[in-house]
Amino acid sequence: MKLKVVSFKACPFVQRVLIVLECKRIKYDVEYIDLAAPPDWFLAISPLKKVPLLIVGEDVIFESNVINEYIEERYDNKMHPDSLIKKAQNRSWIEFGSSVSMCTFRLTILQDKSKFIVELEELSNYFNQIEKVLVNEPFFNGSSLSLVDATYAPAFQRIDFIEQIYGSIYDKKRHRKVINWKNRLLDLEPLRKSTVPNIKELYYQLLWTRQGHISHFLDEETFGNRGPQSVY
């Protein structure tokens, strides 16, 4: 029974799942929907109106981290540590990754410059925390990829896109290990395969639609007139 992932093309949470599927070399189909105009069949099976969904035969699983835990339990090539306590700590930092992702999301919708700056400081504080726990390399647990790596990579990719138009976001002195880690994650083949090829252009288009402060760092001529603000 082939797995099916319901996706929105630029969604970082879907990517978390696709990275794990790629790492484990599991075959899957992706069905893209438009979250700005979601189809009825999607609304009927997605209680939070969010992607990803994983469809397994007649069954639906929602929430990216839950889907990843299911894939981890069902398939080989284990990505969680064996030790129960280390596994739990990995999961704690996966939850922390949700705060990083939400922060990264807010950076794209905040319209007020001062609020944008405060959010950048929050992100920097998160990096300070992560810096303290990054004792292994090249990845979170050392040489092999984990669900923690799959969780953070899509957020790092978006922060990278933001940096390309805004300028440096990491602190080269304080976030040395974080920078090394994210560079390794951004180079991963599973990360490349977890997105559509034009993800960067799609992401900038999304920033333009969201019309946050950050969108003023995009070239107005490329994106046309500003419409009403929308998340999708």
Add this chain to the structure above:
Amino acid sequence: MKLKVVSFKACPFVQRVLIVLECKRIKYDVEYIDLAAPPDWFLAISPLKKVPLLIVGEDVIFESNVINEYIEERYDNKMHPDSLIKKAQNRSWIEFGSSVSMCTFRLTILQDKSKFIVELEELSNYFNQIEKVLVNEPFFNGSSLSLVDATYAPAFQRIDFIEQIYGSIYDKKRHRKVINWKNRLLDLEPLRKSTVPNIKELYYQLLWTRQGHISHFLDEETFGNRGPQSVY
């Protein structure tokens, strides 16, 4: 090695963990802290400055759902279903429970009446979704308690406290199964043991401190003058 839970007395997320510990009859200690003035040792080990923390010897685990998964994996009296797909779906609804909890939290801090009403409608929509999946009784999976039950019980308890001062929040026709479920959860001995005995008074005191719209349904004479708004 006895488990230690770091708690804030009125915290619903800590309760999720204590309910599971009670259900599994595991011995534990609780250390209460004041989140309005958190001690340095706590800030050093809690990356999100939140409770609960589970301390296992030298190790720290954070995030209530992660802690519950650890307890589930390490100890007997299993609360997750055996089936991987049902287990994943339980976890999906645990994540959904976080949205319900956040909604319940926002009901306590929103100052604007119209925003409070909109939040109540959001909560009602969540109940509509839960009503659809409640096919078993008395609990989420049927006769035995699960991590899903442990996740929702503290939120239901708070909604109950709010109802006692505000009036009905559930829709008796649309939320029939939800109402039955929450009534069963509110009767549980592990729920009672998961809080301090004066939880209701503490909760109302917290509402007063948060000074949201809902605090106007409390008797002003009992709580004294209103200070600056604070979450804790």
